[in-house]
Amino acid sequence: MKPEFITYKKFNDIALANQLSELLEKHNVAFFVEEEALSFDPTFAYNDTRQYAVKISSNDFETVNELLLHEANEDITEADKDYYLFSFTDSELLDVITKADEWNAYDVQLARKLLAARGKTISDEELNAIEEKRIEELKEPEASQSTWIIIGYIFALGGGILGCFIGWHLWSYKKTLPNGERLFNYSEKDRNQGKIIFYLSLVCFALWLVYKFTPLFTGDN
Template sequence: MDYSVYKKYFEAEQAEALADLLKRHNIDCEVSQDRDSLDSLYGDNHFKTVYFVKLKPAFFEVANNLLLAESENEANQDDPDHYLHSFTDDELVEILAKPDEWNVLDYQRARKILESRGKKFDQRAIESLKSKRIQELAKPEEVLPVWIHVGYFFVVLGGVLGLFIGMHLYSSKKTLPDGRQMYTYKTDDRKHGMRIIILGLILFLVYTGIWISQLQ
């Protein structure tokens, strides 16, 4: 089974610390580094080196539960000056609803603060929030039409960028918090990606034939 991205960090120390914790609990993982590629073209403008902690998808939930358990004791040490105390109940509930956007400690603290305010969430409620969030994240992402046009434009010119965009549109996948992988973009956009790839291959053969004929 292939490894999938579990967490990403912009600091190597954070990635290594998580990897060490996972390995101490016999969860196989690996750390790699890369730079954002086409994500920056679609609006996620990070140009720094990214450090990925990767796991086998079957161990995502095990790792999630481990991180929750590890952060439990620290979350119990209430800090009245912690910035989460300034959050409204609705804002704290949003943290529980979107744990993928927050670190585990903030997630635990948000739950503790809500409990101190008389807003308790039992395991059934937590699982319901988690399920809704996964359904939301599983929805295909939108691609700006301009990038589809750019893909066609560059592939007609014989540019590698066009093929790269086509391959990204067609094959890009995202990993959900439960370890499942889904195609990133909706079916219509993936069809455009395949058309760009096919057009690029056809034009490559055509341009190659023209170039060879000119040499003769």
């Protein structure tokens, strides 16, 4: 079975996407770069910046993680002392390592090096434990989406197609974990509500179309 290619990382700058692409090509990791159009965002936060998604097989996530860490390990030997991580407290540096998925590989490796220089070395075993704990945290579904569920029902009953998109997002949206695993982003309860909103929106929209256009065929004004 052909592996599914999913987004490993997104960039607003094509040069950064190409930089990662060159590393993947150098190590014979299959990939492709896709320019992404704006997708539906239930928060309605508009961002007109084009994004470039570097996509790889989920089976290669761990390999690419290691490649980036190895490359970062070589780069931090020449870290500029004015780099912002040098002003971080021990707690802040530990937070960078704990939430490595929110930072780039360079920052994670530099944070680890700075902690070691301050006498707080993190062993490979401790790092693995931190990564496993973080994965378990990320597996947890988002908090209850009750507000968006209510909004979804309002749009659905109003015949608005927007309710369809809200329902679809709650029902089917998946997140990608740092290890390449993909999971539904919302709880089963919220996903079921999203499914109901999706189909209710379709029904209400269809009824609205019938109401709107029936007079054209019956001759009623």
